[in-house]
Amino acid sequence: MPESVIDGHASRLNALREQLKKDGFDGFVIPRTDEHQGEYVPPQAQRLAWLSGFTGSAGLAVTLLDRAAIFVDGRYTIQVRQEVVEDLFAYKHLIDEPAHEWLSENVKAGMRIAYDPWLQSENQINILRKGVEKAGGELVAVESNPADAVWRDQPARPCTKSxxxxxxxxxxxxxxxxxxxxxxxxxxxxxxxxxxxxxxxxxxxxxxxxxxxxxxxxxxxxxxxxxxxxxxxxxxxxxxxxxxxxxxxxxxxxxxxxxxxxxxxxxxxxxxxxxxxxxxxxxxxxxxxxxxxxxxxxxxxxMKPKARKNDTELNGIRAAHIRDGAAMVQFLKWVTENAIERAGTDNPVTEMEAADKLRSFREDVPMFKDLSFDTISGAGPNGAMCHYKVSNESSISLNMNEIFLIDSGGQFLDGTTDITRTIIIGSPTEEMKDRFTRVLMGHISLAMAKFPKGTNGMQLDSLARRPLWDAGLDFDHGTGHGVGCFLGVHEGPQRIAKASSPVALEPGMFLSNEPGYYKAGEYGIRIENLIIVRDAGKMIGLDIPLYDFETVTLCPIDLRLVEPSIMSASEIKWLNDYHAWVREELTPLLDAEHQAWLQAATKSI
Amino acid sequence: MPESVIDGHASRLNALREQLKKDGFDGFVIPRTDEHQGEYVPPQAQRLAWLSGFTGSAGLAVTLLDRAAIFVDGRYTIQVRQEVVEDLFAYKHLIDEPAHEWLSENVKAGMRIAYDPWLQSENQINILRKGVEKAGGELVAVESNPADAVWRDQPARPCTKSxxxxxxxxxxxxxxxxxxxxxxxxxxxxxxxxxxxxxxxxxxxxxxxxxxxxxxxxxxxxxxxxxxxxxxxxxxxxxxxxxxxxxxxxxxxxxxxxxxxxxxxxxxxxxxxxxxxxxxxxxxxxxxxxxxxxxxxxxxxxMKPKARKNDTELNGIRAAHIRDGAAMVQFLKWVTENAIERAGTDNPVTEMEAADKLRSFREDVPMFKDLSFDTISGAGPNGAMCHYKVSNESSISLNMNEIFLIDSGGQFLDGTTDITRTIIIGSPTEEMKDRFTRVLMGHISLAMAKFPKGTNGMQLDSLARRPLWDAGLDFDHGTGHGVGCFLGVHEGPQRIAKASSPVALEPGMFLSNEPGYYKAGEYGIRIENLIIVRDAGKMIGLDIPLYDFETVTLCPIDLRLVEPSIMSASEIKWLNDYHAWVREELTPLLDAEHQAWLQAATKSI
Missing domain, CATH: 3.40.350.10 (Creatinase/prolidase N-terminal domain)
Structure with a gap:
């Protein structure tokens, strides 16, 4: 980290502490969130990044007058080390070493710790308050944010046209x-x-x-x-x-x-x-x-009415996914061919180039408005970092016989997309095929699931993990998140995860199905389609509705990574049926060259 | 219901209401539980049965001075109609029409509703209190139970030798x-x-x-x-x-x-x-x-230390299950042969005779102390009632081409057993075979599961239901309950169920694995073995333990009900391996005739 950056954060932290003293406080809580608890916050509200340098999408810093700590989750344990000066902020794990425990250990009796009551919810504050009070301190809401008072060039609040x-x-x-x-x-x-x-x-x-x-x-x-x-x-x-x-x-x-x-x-x-x-x-x-x-x-x-998409929204979502699928096919053909052709030369395909190329294909799609999130374009070991965000600095090349993972999506006027595909540049090892196929089997297992009304995502999560668990493998993220309709690519309340789910799945709910496997330092695998909960009739002999999932994402799954010998007949049938559907829907949108590529990429196995 | 029984309950309810008036109360809550919240309560504490006639293992009555209601769960909706006079107690569903809602609708402002604070927990009382207070009433703890004051021949508290x-x-x-x-x-x-x-x-x-x-x-x-x-x-x-x-x-x-x-x-x-x-x-x-x-x-x-059995307990449990398995084999041979031989005669095998016979086989087993619960012996349609308790009045005969379900267990000095087997008397229909095989596939799926440390029973429950869900079928009870060691056949805190689990599964925890299927009016199917959570090494590449289950129940599964064509190769292998193990372990405990029967019952498919 350049000296100037270190000095900048040191002087900001110092200025904040002076302000706290002036206001009569002994500490301050700086969350990453703004008033709206969203995943994306405008520049004016990026107080955590301004103060500490940390740019992850979740986290929290707490500063006292003589010490400070930053709390980030498992996704960001590497990134925090790259972005934040440890001398200024001790690194802590958001879940295992939470801020309220740090407060209860570091606050002294009588201390007054400030927080901005606009930036955190009652539930969040109640937890912090317990930690402070355990130490004999007091957690006090401020009327105006002391960080804003010392942030000299704080941007203005966004004001775009609705x-x-x-x-x-x-x-x-x-x-x-x-x-x-x-x-x-x-x-x-x-x-x-x-x-x-x-x-x-x-x-x-x-x-x-x-x-x-x-x-x-x-x-x-x-x-x-x-x-x-x-x-x-x-x-x-x-x-x-x-x-x-x-x-x-x-x-x-x-x-x-x-x-x-x-x-x-x-x-x-x-x-x-x-x-x-x-x-x-x-x-x-x-x-x-x-x-x-x-x-x-x-x-x-x-939240719940928004989560249950109506028929118009569902039709828009389906239409957006067909168009998005055609862009993905263009990209997959381009990346496969170019990565191999240019591998080993002085002009290899890089992660950044791949992400930019995919963006350019998407930009040509009718009704495209924006990407739905920053593309995760991870070659080889970078793919093993589930939430890797490619930048010009981090971008590496796509090498022969390595796995490349790309997770991306678009905001279209009629729907939001989110898709991950994992491909091999060249030839995979047996281990890569085994791991990819287990991830695929988990994906298919969830895609084919039928379940009674009342079932939630925690109950279904194990279906997607089982083929991995059978081999002693697992992945450290949720299996599915809710998705909006031309809205947030992550929305609640439904989810499919190990953690408990606040609601049962209901028809019209729109989610991702994205099991994965990550081998640190080598490769990452994830297969993500979006799915809609739908009615599938009644339970036999009971007046209870039966539900299942409709897959809406259309894009080939790399067959060179599939090992059919460990799959069941019904799993192979699902894959062949899926590919036949993808071919049928996307062929009309493609030119002859891409049609031929798609034909080969979706052949029956 | 005989007039005398109706009059008896009417006069008891009347006496209780007079007592309440005398004590200055407008109502009273009568739970089924005693001070110890157990499943079995001594006669002296069976106040709900004394007052209402209801003998189920869970429930609650609430009486005001002019009306009363009894709240029972889905297991007891039929039984409550047979045992309780509707004119005295309105029938309500314990979960869907809970007592606190009835209280909020029926209590009038200013009413004082009494409860016995020994018989319910703080959590239970808090819920009731909200209902009473919503109506403007007051929930008041009594110093002595008014039902006891008017229960003339109330038995003494039990006082057995420890x-x-x-x-x-x-x-x-x-x-x-x-x-x-x-x-x-x-x-x-x-x-x-x-x-x-x-x-x-x-x-x-x-x-x-x-x-x-x-x-x-x-x-x-x-x-x-x-x-x-x-x-x-x-x-x-x-x-x-x-x-x-x-x-x-x-x-x-x-x-x-x-x-x-x-x-x-x-x-x-x-x-x-x-x-x-x-x-x-x-x-x-x-x-x-x-x-x-x-x-x-x-x-x-x-609770948790008790749930994690130590090695001595586990060895005792394994030994008890071998002896219990030999008794079950004697019984299964007897019931299969006798039911067929005597079907259609004027002396058919009855549910009651079967239960008694099984008891007599168990009584001969070394270290037998008691049954671990009242045997569920259900022929044909009676088997479809999951918690059917056979009595001399209800007992029907085992008929040809009908399914017979028997759920039973023993308290042995070295361990508690709980096993369910479902057999066909004669020949099954294709539907019976399909349903039985799906239940078996669910049972096997759970028995073979591997899972990381931190997994709970809600996450695993769907593995046992999936083969049923795939066909639009399900069962309306948990998949697994904790079991004690020469203690309660039902114990917490772990469980495998649709409902949330308070704890993760840990090595040494002892549970049942009992998926089922019930076709109302026709038959019930359940296959129950007990299983122990055990260490199965580490997750690959991670420092996280991997767990799996050891099955400890030894008893043949009726092959005449198995349809191998819908099973996977690994499921068939599990069944054959299981049967080979059962044969190997039980043969030394049996005479030649039973050895031959066991040999045929456990043949490879």
């Missing part, structure tokens, strides 16, 4: 959605709910924006009432006349700084307000409570 | 166990823990008794301290000189009526006391809290 999301893509009018949520509030004995997640706001109002990278969000808050009316607290500069005219008269637009006074007014009327203690800023929860509101603590009421 | 559980079976001295628990208390910042579960007391003190049916318990309480010392609150009549001399001087024996004053004394000293809010009587929790104790709410600290 646009209405047309009914032909959304499938349901905002009024209909608001009535649906209103009924849910009634059933929860709540007069209204505060929405702090911008994808909840986007879905409810059928609006989209460009406030952050890769997710078409309008950063804003909303309050939705049991009668279906909404106050939308949003910077006026974001609200175009087009957006405004698409909203009906039940939606009132107000500036964000009106939010607090309006919440106080609701509270003082004794209203019953639903807040999600896991995602709503603690500032809002405590403000409501202090002013007499009756709090209904429950999951954001928009 | 006996020490020899180290050669227990494998670990009480002192060693108490030191282990003491360390756990230290780590939880608790000075002591109240043990209210009698199997926790039995394990910790290495004592056994006969206070209830089928589980060798001494009903009693204990307080265990961080220094390993124990106060055992037990009726002096139960403590034999043999038991006393096996206890060391760190165990103080006191009468049960000393418990409260001792708890108050601990509390007043400001001691930190661990209580399990899910199982400890609310009386104890509230008494401690009121008197100034610092409560540590956590799982009974004995």
């Amino acid at each position: 646009m209405p999301y047309d009914l032909k893509y959304a499938g349901k009018s905002s009024r209909e959605k608001r009535e649906e949520i209103g009924k849910l509030l009634d059933a929860s004995d709540a007069d209204c709910a505060v929405l702090s997640l911008p994808d909840s706001v986007a879905w409810l109002l059928n609006v989209r924006g460009e406030d952050v990278d890769h997710t078409p969000l309008v950063l804003s808050f909303a309050v939705v009432h049991a009668d279906g009316s909404v106050q939308w607290f949003v910077d006026g500069g974001k609200v175009t006349s087009e957006t405004l005219s698409a909203l009906d008269n039940q939606v009132e637009v107000a500036e964000p700084d009106a939010l607090e006074s309006r919440l106080i007014a609701f509270a003082q009327k004794g209203k019953s307000v639903l807040v999600d203690p896991a995602t709503c800023p603690e500032r809002i929860t405590s403000l409501l409570e202090k002013n007499g509101a009756k709090l209904v603590r429950a999951m954001d009421p928009v | 006996m020490p559980y020899d180290l050669k079976y227990a494998g670990k001295s009480s002192r060693e166990k108490r030191e282990e628990i003491g360390k756990l208390l230290d780590a939880s910042d608790a000075d002591c823990a109240v043990l209210s579960l009698p199997d926790s007391v039995a394990w910790l003190l290495n004592v056994r008794g006969e206070d209830v049916d089928h589980t060798p318990l001494v009903l009693s309480f204990a307080v265990v301290h961080a220094d390993g010392s124990v106060q055992w609150f037990v009726d002096g009549g139960k403590v034999t000189s043999e038991t006393l001399s096996a206890l060391d001087n760190q165990v103080e024996v006191a009468e049960p009526d000393a418990l409260e004053s001792r708890l108050i004394a601990f509390a007043q000293k400001g001691k930190s006391v661990l209580v399990d809010p899910a199982t400890c009587p609310e009386r104890i929790t509230s008494l401690l809290e009121k008197n100034g104790a610092k409560l540590v709410r956590a799982m009974d600290p004995v």
Whole structure:
């Protein structure tokens, strides 16, 4: 790390500590999140990166006046060492050595530790508070963020133009959605709910924006009432006349700084307000409570209805995946041919070039708006880092007889895509084939699963892991995450993972199916398609619905890495049927040369 | 139902209501449980059966002065109709129409609803309290149970002789166990823990008794301290000189009526006391809290150490299963031959005769002490009721071409057994074979599973259901429950089920593996073996242990019900290997005639 960078972070930390002293505090908590708890935060809110240098998508720093620590999860244990000066911040594991334990060990009795109540939820703060109080200290909310006070060139908050999301893509009018949520509030004995997640706001109002990278969000808050009316607290500069005219008269637009006074007014009327203690800023929860509101603590009421895509959304998603699949075929043909041809020369294909090339294919696809996340383009050992983000500095070349993993996706107006393919450049070893085939068997097992209503993703997760477990192998990430429709590539509440799932799977829910295997220092394997939960009739002899998954991602799976001898007949049949479908759907979108390539790539085994 | 029975319950309910009025109450909660939350309760504590007539193993009644309801789960919806007068108690579903909702709908503002704080835990009471308070009523603990006041011929509390559980079976001295628990208390910042579960007391003190049916318990309480010392609150009549001399001087024996004053004394000293809010009587929790104790709410600290059987226990369990298996072979030969021979005659084999016959074979087994539960002996449609308990009144005959299911077990000094076998009398239909084979495939899938440390039973449950789910079938009970060692045939905390599991599986944990399928009105299928979690090396490339299961139950699986064409090669291999092992282990214990039968029953397919 250059001296200038080290000095920069040292002087920022120093300035922050001076500010804390001035404000009468002995410490401060700096989370990576902003008010909206999103995965992508705008530059103005990247306080953790500004202070520490850490650019990962999750984490937390805590500083006292004489010491500080940074807490990151297993994905970032290497990255934190590259980005953060250990002399300034001790490295800690977010889960195994959590911040509240560090606080309970390092805080001294009587210390006042500050936090910004806009940046963390009640649940998060309650945990930190216990740690501080165990040590005899006090956790205190600040009125204004001390880091902002000393951040000299802090960027402005984003203020991009919003646009209405047309009914032909959304499938349901905002009024209909608001009535649906209103009924849910009634059933929860709540007069209204505060929405702090911008994808909840986007879905409810059928609006989209460009406030952050890769997710078409309008950063804003909303309050939705049991009668279906909404106050939308949003910077006026974001609200175009087009957006405004698409909203009906039940939606009132107000500036964000009106939010607090309006919440106080609701509270003082004794209203019953639903807040999600896991995602709503603690500032809002405590403000409501202090002013007499009756709090209904429950999951954001928009999350589940948003997760169950309607038929229009599903058709858009299917259409976007066909177009995206054609771009993927163009890319796979290009990368396979070029990587081999140029391997060993002084101009090999690099990870960065591959990612850029794939982006250029996607940019030509109709209705493309953005990538849905930063492409993970991992050759050989880089593929073994599950969340590797390629950069010009890290980019290595694709070598012969090495595995190349590429995880990417697009934001199309009619749907969001997310796909991982793993290919061999040249010839695989027997071990590579065995591992790839086990990952594939897990993927197929989940893709073919049938299950009764009421089943959740924790119950199904083991189906995808079993072929790996059988050989003493596993992978250290979830099997499936929820995906939005022209919204976040990661959304809740459903998931397929070892960790417990807050909800059962329901028809229309849209998820990834992405088992993997990672051999540190050698290669990474992941096969990811997106899947939709659908009705599959009734259980035999019972009045209980049976569900299964529809796979929507269309793209060949590298047959050179498949070892059919360890697969069952039904698994081989699934693969052949899948490839026949991919061929049938994509052929019309391709020229003769790519049709021939696809034909070979999808042959029956 | 005879008039006299109806009148009896009406007059009991009436007497209880008069008592409630006299005591100034408007209602009362009558759970099925006693102070120890066990599955088997002594006659004196069967208040729910006395009042309502309901004899199921779980349930709850609530009476107001003018109305009452009984709450039972899905297992007992038929039985409750046969045993309880609907005019007296409205039938409600324990889960879907829970008591707290009924209370919130039926209680009027100002009503005082009584409960016996010895019979329910803090968690249970908290839920009921919310329901009563929602209606503006008050839930009030009684000092003495009003049902006992009007129960004229209430039996005495059981007082059977206890006996020490020899180290050669227990494998670990009480002192060693108490030191282990003491360390756990230290780590939880608790000075002591109240043990209210009698199997926790039995394990910790290495004592056994006969206070209830089928589980060798001494009903009693204990307080265990961080220094390993124990106060055992037990009726002096139960403590034999043999038991006393096996206890060391760190165990103080006191009468049960000393418990409260001792708890108050601990509390007043400001001691930190661990209580399990899910199982400890609310009386104890509230008494401690009121008197100034610092409560540590956590799982009974004995549960997990008790669940992880030591090597001596595991060897005892294996030995008991070999002997039990020989008894099962004698029974299966007898029932198959006799049922066919006598089918259609005026002296067919009946469910009751089969259960009695199996009991008689088990009684001849060395170290047999008791059945581990009431045998479920279900012919044809009776087998479709998962928890059918055969009686002289219900017993039907075993008919040709019908399925017979028998679920039974023994309490042996060296281990507890629990086994279910399903056989065909005559010839099965294709459907029967398909369903049986899918249940078997699920059983085998779980038996063969390997999984990393940290995996719990909710994650594994779907492996056992998948072959059924694939055909749109399922079963409405858990896949596996914990089993004690010469203790409860059902014990926690581990389980394999759709519902969430409180703990991960660990080596030495002992469970059942019992998927099933039930076709209402026709037949029931269940295949149950007991399994032990064991170490299976390390995950490849990781420092994480890999676990698998050792099957310990030895008994043929009816091959006439197996359809090999839908099984995989590895499933068929498991079945053949299992049968070869059963044959090898049991042959030495059988006479020539039974050896020949076993040989045929375990042939390779």
